[in-house]
Amino acid sequence: MSHSELVVCLKLLLVLHLVSQSGALGRQQWPVPYRRFDHRPAVDSYCEALYPFCPTGDPNGRIPLMRDSDVISIYRLQTPVWEFKYGDLLGKLNIMHDAVGFSSSETGANYTMEWYELFQLGNCTFPHLRAEMKAPFWCNQGAACFFEGIDDLHWSQNGTLEKIGVISGSQFNDLAQWVQDDNKTGIYYETWTVLSDPGPNATVWFESYDCSQFVHRTYRKLKELGAKLSSRSQTNYTKIYLYSGEPTYLGNDSDIFGQPALKNLAVDIRKFYHNFRPHQSFAELAISLLEAFTDVVLDKSFYLYYNFEYWHLPMKPPYMQITYEEVPLP
Numbered sequence: 001m002s003h004s005e006l007v008v009c010l011k012l013l014l015v016l017h018l019v020s021q022s023g024a025l026g027r028q029q030w031p032v033p034y035r036r037f038d039h040r041p042a043v044d045s046y047c048e049a050l051y052p053f054c055p056t057g058d059p060n061g062r063i064p065l066m067r068d069s070d071v072i073s074i075y076r077l078q079t080p081v082w083e084f085k086y087g088d089l090l091g092k093l094n095i096m097h098d099a100v101g102f103s104s105s106e107t108g109a110n111y112t113m114e115w116y117e118l119f120q121l122g123n124c125t126f127p128h129l130r131a132e133m134k135a136p137f138w139c140n141q142g143a144a145c146f147f148e149g150i151d152d153l154h155w156s157q158n159g160t161l162e163k164i165g166v167i168s169g170s171q172f173n174d175l176a177q178w179v180q181d182d183n184k185t186g187i188y189y190e191t192w193t194v195l196s197d198p199g200p201n202a203t204v205w206f207e208s209y210d211c212s213q214f215v216h217r218t219y220r221k222l223k224e225l226g227a228k229l230s231s232r233s234q235t236n237y238t239k240i241y242l243y244s245g246e247p248t249y250l251g252n253d254s255d256i257f258g259q260p261a262l263k264n265l266a267v268d269i270r271k272f273y274h275n276f277r278p279h280q281s282f283a284e285l286a287i288s289l290l291e292a293f294t295d296v297v298l299d300k301s302f303y304l305y306y307n308f309e310y311w312h313l314p315m316k317p318p319y320m321q322i323t324y325e326e327v328p329l330p
């Protein structure tokens, strides 16, 4: 077989593979639902946290029980991700971290609840290419952290600390149960929201799963439990968008990296991620994204990892945007 015949043959195999995948899935649903798991798997020891996850939280994620009659205030917490080196640029980008605060009127104790990456954002956004492994290796778990105390200065000085409602102790206890379930079933972080275009009627191909999405889920749950939430100011959040035409499903690790027939695709995916080293912090990531995106722009191609599976995104202008936009309280 000549080289070009071989290429055609491999492409045909890939197409057949994709057709059989889409046949099995039926009509694709957009956005692709974020997959829930029945438990959280142990973390691979290759993944090392730069900062320990949730150092002052209960190691088993327990949340104290409130008395049913207690009155619990709810706070909206937001702070800029501030780094000396990139201060100016990050200020312009409005990269924020979000959390929810609670305080008990009976005990006076207060609490912070947030959701974030176990191994920092870079490791959730880009994988490690390990010489001994064919498939890129991801340290992409994220989880909820609940701990006693609200650091007023941290949130209020350059960000937001605002009371947005009250609930009873019994409603709080229901919320606590929900957080623990959510935390066991939603196990990995997803940085990107992928849209068909920047306009108001865009199709959402993929939703992010990050700290602000956790805050929105919490607010929706609070509303469902009967809370009335209101804010005096505009409630804006950081979003990191990719823009692409209709994505194509490629497969999981064993589909792509375990089959000689898809070797070209496997090589291409590794090559793509070689451009992006998992960076240390949100700040570094933002900077490197804005720089490294020239590669994506030239290639018009992005391999997205979602639900532990790969998708191909045919990228289109404006390719990537970091916005700070309003998401009203429910």
Ligand SMILES: *[C@@H]1O[C@H](CO)[C@@H](O)[C@H](O)[C@H]1NC(C)=O
Pocket: 046, 047, 048, 049, 050, 051, 119, 120, 122, 123, 128, 139, 278, 279, 280, 281
């Ligand atoms: C990302 O993961 C690598 C590999 O486990 C680790 O060495 C590195 O410290 C992690 N990055 C951060 C910022 O934790």
Ligand SMILES: *[C@@H]1O[C@H](CO)[C@@H](O)[C@H](O)[C@H]1NC(C)=O
Pocket: 040, 054, 057, 058, 059, 060, 061, 062, 143, 144, 145, 146, 179, 180, 183, 184
């Ligand atoms: C969420 O899961 C993480 C990882 O297992 C754990 O450390 C944390 O305590 C849990 N948080 C809650 C609120 O259940």
Ligand SMILES: *[C@@H]1O[C@H](CO)[C@@H](O)[C@H](O)[C@H]1NC(C)=O
Pocket: 075, 101, 103, 109, 110, 149, 150, 152
């Ligand atoms: C939380 O508790 C600390 C310690 O008592 C207090 O300094 C702080 O003002 C409280 N913050 C809120 C928002 O209740």
Ligand SMILES: *[C@@H]1O[C@H](CO)[C@@H](O)[C@H](O)[C@H]1NC(C)=O
Pocket: 082, 153, 154, 155, 157, 158
């Ligand atoms: C608030 O921002 C200033 C710079 O604009 C910085 O020096 C200060 O440390 C920040 N405060 C907090 C609590 O993050």
Ligand SMILES: *[C@@H]1O[C@H](CO)[C@@H](O)[C@H](O)[C@H]1NC(C)=O
Pocket: 199, 200, 201
């Ligand atoms: C978005 O959709 C609405 C309702 O279908 C339509 O009225 C509007 O013109 C559309 N906007 C754009 C920019 O396409």
Ligand SMILES: *[C@@H]1O[C@H](CO)[C@@H](O)[C@H](O)[C@H]1NC(C)=O
Pocket: 251, 252, 253, 254, 255
């Ligand atoms: C990968 O997907 C195939 C179906 O295409 C499935 O049989 C296999 O169990 C999946 N592997 C993993 C590790 O999820």
Ligand SMILES: *[C@@H]1O[C@H](CO)[C@@H](O)[C@H](O)[C@H]1NC(C)=O
Pocket: 094, 234, 236, 324, 325, 326
């Ligand atoms: C908040 O979002 C709204 C609409 O999404 C936008 O018009 C406004 O400029 C944003 N505020 C800031 C401070 O960026």
